[in-house]
Amino acid sequence: MTEIQHTIGSVSRESGVHIETIRYYERIGLIPRQQRNNSGRRIYDPQDRQRLSFIRRCRELGFSLDDIRSLLDLAGSNDRTCQEIKDLTEAHLASVRSRLSDLKRMEASLKALSQSCEGGGSPDCPILARLFV
Amino acid sequence: MTEIQHTIGSVSRESGVHIETIRYYERIGLIPRQQRNNSGRRIYDPQDRQRLSFIRRCRELGFSLDDIRSLLDLAGSNDRTCQEIKDLTEAHLASVRSRLSDLKRMEASLKALSQSCEGGGSPDCPILARLFV
DNA sequence: CTTGATCCTGTAGCGGCTACAGCATGTATA
DNA sequence: TATACATGCTGTAGCCGCTACAGGATCAAG
Known part of the structure; x- marks a missing residue:
């Protein structure tokens, strides 16, 4: 019944993206606005973690956030x-x-x-x- | 009697540093506050030009402005x-x-x-x- | 006298975070 | 159960090294 809710802290550890950076990515729309639990905390699912890991890998390769935005768009598009x-x-x-x-x-x-x-x-x-x- | 007054435009051309960048360097104290002529325009002498060229060369070598500040301090010091x-x-x-x-x-x-x-x-x-x- | 170049100040924006302040919760231990 | 500490939240400001305005003043040439 009680599902584990992945918080920003755990997804940060798992993806290697700092907490403040995750919030920053959300603010600039690189990742979607997260759902919140009843006390207002962001909750994440495995896809979110994957997306953040993707972003981190791209950053390590030197891609700009704009490039990454394009890559994510392409990755999510059916006719790319x-x-x-x-x-x-x-x-x-x-x-x-x-x-x-x-x-x-x-x-x-x-x-x-x-x-x-x-x-x-x-x-x-x-x-x-x-x-x- | 009439001395040529070197303006920011001419010193910019001679040193290869953009006008806005020169003003920025002045604002952050990397170069001294310039003297002004009677209509408030900055006037430059050959030393200023030399200092700006020095800065440009250092920037081309990738030195940070802080490094350049240190280099200029050292260059102007007697016991360096x-x-x-x-x-x-x-x-x-x-x-x-x-x-x-x-x-x-x-x-x-x-x-x-x-x-x-x-x-x-x-x-x-x-x-x-x-x-x- | 007009035009256009050049100058001025002041402010805001870029990229990609990072670092607070000042709170509200959650969790573990005594 | 009380307490302490970890973790979360929002909002804002700062970093570097410029760059790009807006909105005005002044200059030189035709």
Whole structure:
């Protein structure tokens, strides 16, 4: 008779999404408004947990919340195609690669800067000299 | 007799920092409050331009504004040492490398996901299947 | 004298959370 | 049963580094 009611705390632990983040996702409409029990607390079912885990995995892959919204829409649509999902994934992959190349450029420059300087107590710093014109 | 007054527009063009960003930097105290001419417009000298160029270069290397604040403090200090600058640079380099490795992991996962899917019109998507539990 | 460029202040928004304050409940233990 | 602590709620503000207005003042050129 007494069903276990999954609270925000348990679904947070199970999905790996922080409580405040779950409430935030609800507020921005990324997940639906949850049902409440008679004292006003949110109650969750396994599908909710799955959705949150999905979101967490997508976030770990760097997808934006907007991308995730699209993925969730596609996932819930009957006439979606594989191609749409793949396109979204590849567009995101391209943006990851672009950020990667930015970071690689930074890394190379910083490495060169660092190597130009021997450290120690000298007040004349080649790093500053290179950054100031 | 008539000196050229460098306005925010010209110093923006010369330093490569957007006008709004310059005003923002002033607001947060990253650059000093500028002098004004008699109609209230900010006037800049070559040192200001140099400082803004420095900031832009640091931003291109991914330094945070807080880091840049420290670098500017050190640059303006008489008893700073090379080591302090180098330490800051290397700490930042380490954080760039850490982000780099995050992004590389994302790239590999996204690549694998993308390759698992042939695209086309099928409604069964291996990408979604892998992301949903 | 008019037009258009440039400048000013102030405020709000972006993304994706995170961190409170100030309460109301729920649960476990003495 | 009393109490203590955990957990939940709403609402708001803050983080970073800008960016984008609105609504006005001033400047330079034709």
